[in-house]
Amino acid sequence: MADLGLMSVLLGLALSAYAAIASVVGVKKRMPELLVSSSRSLHMTTLVTVVASLALITAFVQNDFSIKYVSDHSNTVMDRAFVWVAFYAGNQGSLLFILLVLAVASSLSVWLAPKRLARSMPWTIAILGATQFFYFFVLAFYASPFELNDVGPLDGRGINPLLTHPGMFSHPPLLMGGLITITIPFAFASGALIAGNYGDDWIDVARVTSIISWGVLGTGMLLGAWWAYTILGWGGYWAWDPIENVALMPWLVMTAFIHSIMVQKRRGMFRMWNIAMLNIGFVLAQLGMFINRGGPVVSVHSFASSTLGVIFLSFMMISLVFAFALFLWRMPELKSDRAMESFMSREASFLINNFLFLAVMAVTLWGVLFPLFSDLARDVSVSVSAPYFDRANGPILLGIVLMMGVGPLLPWRKSSARSLKQWFVWPTIIGIITIIVLVLLGVKRPVAILSFGVVAFVAAAILEEWWRGTVSRHRAGDNWALAWWRLVNGNRPRHGGYIVHISILMLGLGIIGTNFYQQRTDGALGLGESLVIDNYRVEYVSNGDASRSDRIAQWAEMSVFNIDRQDYIQEFEFAEAQGADGFTIKDSSLRPNDEYIGQIEPWHGFYLDFNMASVRSGIRSTIAEDLYVIPRDFLSDGRVSLAVSINPLAWWLWASGPFFVIGTMVALWPQPSVERRKMPTSSKEVGD
Amino acid sequence: MAVTLGTLLAILCVAVIAYPLFRKNRYRMVSESFVTREKLRAERLRIYRKINDLESDYTSGDLTEDDYQRQRDQLRHAAAQLLMQETGAGSARERDIEEEIAQLRNQSSESLEGGDTV
Numbered sequence: 001m002a003d004l005g006l007m008s009v010l011l012g013l014a015l016s017a018y019a020a021i022a023s024v025v026g027v028k029k030r031m032p033e034l035l036v037s038s039s040r041s042l043h044m045t046t047l048v049t050v051v052a053s054l055a056l057i058t059a060f061v062q063n064d065f066s067i068k069y070v071s072d073h074s075n076t077v078m079d080r081a082f083v084w085v086a087f088y089a090g091n092q093g094s095l096l097f098i099l100l101v102l103a104v105a106s107s108l109s110v111w112l113a114p115k116r117l118a119r120s121m122p123w124t125i126a127i128l129g130a131t132q133f134f135y136f137f138v139l140a141f142y143a144s145p146f147e148l149n150d151v152g153p154l155d156g157r158g159i160n161p162l163l164t165h166p167g168m169f170s171h172p173p174l175l176m177g178g179l180i181t182i183t184i185p186f187a188f189a190s191g192a193l194i195a196g197n198y199g200d201d202w203i204d205v206a207r208v209t210s211i212i213s214w215g216v217l218g219t220g221m222l223l224g225a226w227w228a229y230t231i232l233g234w235g236g237y238w239a240w241d242p243i244e245n246v247a248l249m250p251w252l253v254m255t256a257f258i259h260s261i262m263v264q265k266r267r268g269m270f271r272m273w274n275i276a277m278l279n280i281g282f283v284l285a286q287l288g289m290f291i292n293r294g295g296p297v298v299s300v301h302s303f304a305s306s307t308l309g310v311i312f313l314s315f316m317m318i319s320l321v322f323a324f325a326l327f328l329w330r331m332p333e334l335k336s337d338r339a340m341e342s343f344m345s346r347e348a349s350f351l352i353n354n355f356l357f358l359a360v361m362a363v364t365l366w367g368v369l370f371p372l373f374s375d376l377a378r379d380v381s382v383s384v385s386a387p388y389f390d391r392a393n394g395p396i397l398l399g400i401v402l403m404m405g406v407g408p409l410l411p412w413r414k415s416s417a418r419s420l421k422q423w424f425v426w427p428t429i430i431g432i433i434t435i436i437v438l439v440l441l442g443v444k445r446p447v448a449i450l451s452f453g454v455v456a457f458v459a460a461a462i463l464e465e466w467w468r469g470t471v472s473r474h475r476a477g478d479n480w481a482l483a484w485w486r487l488v489n490g491n492r493p494r495h496g497g498y499i500v501h502i503s504i505l506m507l508g509l510g511i512i513g514t515n516f517y518q519q520r521t522d523g524a525l526g527l528g529e530s531l532v533i534d535n536y537r538v539e540y541v542s543n544g545d546a547s548r549s550d551r552i553a554q555w556a557e558m559s560v561f562n563i564d565r566q567d568y569i570q571e572f573e574f575a576e577a578q579g580a581d582g583f584t585i586k587d588s589s590l591r592p593n594d595e596y597i598g599q600i601e602p603w604h605g606f607y608l609d610f611n612m613a614s615v616r617s618g619i620r621s622t623i624a625e626d627l628y629v630i631p632r633d634f635l636s637d638g639r640v641s642l643a644v645s646i647n648p649l650a651w652w653l654w655a656s657g658p659f660f661v662i663g664t665m666v667a668l669w670p671q672p673s674v675e676r677r678k679m680p681t682s683s684k685e686v687g688d
Numbered sequence: 689m690a691v692t693l694g695t696l697l698a699i700l701c702v703a704v705i706a707y708p709l710f711r712k713n714r715y716r717m718v719s720e721s722f723v724t725r726e727k728l729r730a731e732r733l734r735i736y737r738k739i740n741d742l743e744s745d746y747t748s749g750d751l752t753e754d755d756y757q758r759q760r761d762q763l764r765h766a767a768a769q770l771l772m773q774e775t776g777a778g779s780a781r782e783r784d785i786e787e788e789i790a791q792l793r794n795q796s797s798e799s800l801e802g803g804d805t806v
Contacts, residue, residue, distance in 0.1 A: 007694030
């Protein structure tokens, strides 16, 4: 398999180089046969990448430990289901996976691209071919997954234990796929610019491919947060870690882009801005590859550190220079022929929201790069931690959420005082009522209360828009359900966007709840002892051994009770005096109002070969809050050391995922073509 | 076995990409008129969708009657100009435009935006 894999990579290297060069030569020398040949070459790179990937997967399935990558990332006791995860568990496999996604996406987008892009297509193919060439080059000469061991071991080292989690089947591939597929809209936009196609022909393709990569990246980040919440054992889901940040930054810029591209579609404005956004997104994706694959920044969950930094940094710099040199060259031709008529317009609100997204990106970028600069300039190692990001980004993110409600309420071009009053009055009232109710209920923390008010305002704005549109169609004769369906179906990009906005609001609820109102306590429990926090009593009932040849592992069985705080009033008062949120009790007898509500089984393992601990938190989740139990360690005296927290509204974080995916799909779903009739074209005509 | 498969793969790739080079007469560069026609058509479809957006905004109360009428007239005029350029006809064929907009509306039973198929 190693031979087949290596041959495929070398073949891909030659094919991608040919695709890039033949495209440029073909268009310059006006040789249509060469252009067809280069396009076919790009499709052939997909075939050889698939063959190389299958060769590696087969090697894993067959336990072919003569291949170093296989012996480093699997062993005979590894569950076969994790072969897919082992494929991208290390740098070499990740790069092959990234290339696989890029090749498939390139082929599909070139194959499906509309005919009117024929003149810019050779340049698009050249950019895609050159990007693929870089990855084939790295795979062939610097990070081959098909390198052989001098002496094949009888068994492998095994897979990184933190990767043996359901979330790992999709989180890393989605992140890698999301980052690399930003290349596609970038290649189409740049191809159009090189060809001198300054119109809006490329924007439909760029918008669709951008939303796909943006949706994939967003879903990947959310799954990563879920994985961190359930397995990493630190009790959170987002740590502003460099690896997380380098995925977040291009996602923020692409979010800005898919909003501003609507202005170009609708009003013919923001041409320069949109190209700049795509360029920044592409370069940030390359920065992500550099940080992820090159390993210049220490990360809490970097699984693929290596010495590839210089190579990826070089490619990122080349990308940066190419993208912005092209932009500057064509800038005079990109000026929009329309000006913004009013700042009280939807296009102005999109521009403000773009600036806010860029501001979060810049704050985050500085936090990621500062340790690097400090290391280089002063030879002092520093790390930028969560408080910096929370304080700097928190207010801007709140502003973005507010604009999410304001933007859709404003009409295109300009608005009148009457229309502003008409659209804003109810959402504003609902936002203010929410704040007043929370204050009257005794909810503390003003920033959180304000944030809840903003969330309510945005939710009301979306519902108001749906309500008015539905009523209007209902008056025309549709029943209520059909009226709403037709409203959404009639403008899928807009209403798909609203569904995504709802998912962001749900995410916002979870973030506010867990950041402002989390309670936490630690303790060590013997059998029969309990830990009490908030309205819960957690009793340690029994334990069991789950060790295997590669790990020492134990699980604890715990009963969970709902309690009446009055039954524990003295203990709570004592704990609060100590500044604690909870306490332990040795007495196993229950109080009068204790009510059994279920069982949890937190798990703790230690992997000997990796010298690494892994946990599965015990989580009892409701719509209002999570009871979250982290087993820190099973102590030699029979007790289990626990960290227990109440995470308010955490359920909403994960519930937002399906809404995000559904909204993205609705926004992407193709509209029926206005013309079924095919234009008289020749399929043999190729780019000029 | 693996080397044989790799060799066959290489031969297949070379054959696929070399084939067009031996059939030069089958291909020609895309003509200026073809690209122009395609662009005009795409622009016209974009305008139809803008008209439907406008109707959607008007129905939802986003636009006043005056704004709606004025913008719709501007877009219809632009679509007529494009159709005239596409077909080479001597006058704008308003009825054709109305028919195509109606066709678009019927296909989805409601107004549309986008047309973002790749």
